Amino acid sequence: MRPFDYRRAGDVDEAIALMGTSPTARYLGGGTNLVDHMRLGLETPDLLVDVSRLPLADIEDLPDGGLRIGAAVRNSDLAADRRVRERYPALSRALLAGASGQLRNLATTGGNLLQRTRCPYFQDVTTPCNKREPGSGCSAIEGHSRNHAILGASDACVAVHPSDMAVGLLALDAVVRVHGPGGERTITIDDLHRLPGEHPERDTVLEPGELITAVDLPPTPFARRSTYRKVRERASFAFALVSVAAAVDLHEGRIADVRIACGGIAHKPWRARRAEEMLVSEVPDEALFERAARAELDEARALRDNGFKIPLLRHTMVATLRDLTLETS
Amino acid sequence: MEADITLVVDGERRSLTVDTRTSLLDALRDHLGVTSPKKGCDHGQCGACTVLLDGRRATTCLTFAVAQDGAEVITAVGLVTDGELHPVQEAFCENDAFQCGFCTPGQVCSVVGMLDELRAGHPSHVTADLTAEIGTDPAIEDDEIRERMSGNLCRCGAYGNILAAVRQVTSS
16 A cells, blocks of 8 residues: 555644645545545546544434535434434445445445446456546446446446445435635535546546535435335345335325436436336336336446346346335235 | 554454554454454455454454454453353253354354343344334244354254254243
């Protein structure tokens, strides 16, 4: 590992100022992804700015009835928070489906959003990878692609975003609060992560030096009827093959409103807007869910090894919607 | 680059100088001679390096020692008080919950942390009702124990007896 300097920031402004002193500096949260990447040689920062002890570890009620989650809140604390469990169960479920107890105790909200793909070629510095080394090529497109994208991929990159939490947040319409050299701004969770296009090296729209300080959840009352369903190779401590987070507003036997987000299938958490549009104002029914899922997957494209994800995601979407509507209405 | 840090390890205050690249695990093992936490994968996947870090179970391979300056670390050795084994350690012995023993210190620390999480009412991935009171039922189900312990691998496959050891602790 390359030598690096370490500074613990006292407040957000100091963190941003420290970050501005070096083009290769990185913010350090829980470290569960970054430390591994430094060990693997993927990341070679000359300065780590530790933001894990900034006063951003609270979960606060917002005046409008929503919640503000500090960027340094641990994944374990967020999953266990009584308000999240009652008002935003999809988020609690998504967090609990990720990593292990030990890692959730270290990992932070901001860091979870900014974790990078587990594409094995990205993590292996001896293989070409456009995300790690722009212009070097993609080893996965014609390589082992079982875990790769079926929607939104490009000729440059077929990696998937690994976060469960981000999929839960996407179905809850979360808003990310960011501080940077130019001040504060907000980004919807759907806009935070990018599709790869010609620039797979950029996972997000964050500018250099910008720091996630909080994630806001709007006061969506029907988020109480939300959940997260994850399908993986083993029962625990594995990344998603596919996953679905959904929230449904049922009114007089019809779907008044619905949010669906999918994980494990694209370079970013995937909002299933086409499926959502087909479901609104309809009477919940398994055949309807099937049609909506098929429509969402209309443009799905399989690589050599991941064709199974298309029916798997369809079934998972149907099952998730069924759980939220038919068995509880 | 070097840094002077202080750790409280198993009740003893220790000051040391570390290269910033040193993981907490390497600081414990190579600098302080505290070899109870083990280096298995060094990637956070096996759990052999688990300790209680400021009271919570955590892998020590994925955090830099310099970032834990001032922290309290309790290893499996530190769970022993006045020569008496911790109830979790007793249960591991009585249930033959290990074979080679390499993963055991991490398993033991993980169980202790996991039981604290249970007492604090934390749900898990397999908890059916997120709004229910967790941890009030002393005999938690095997599925809950397995799920909550999935961050600790045992290559000997002693899981059946590890499960029995945890069950003994939770039901006593």
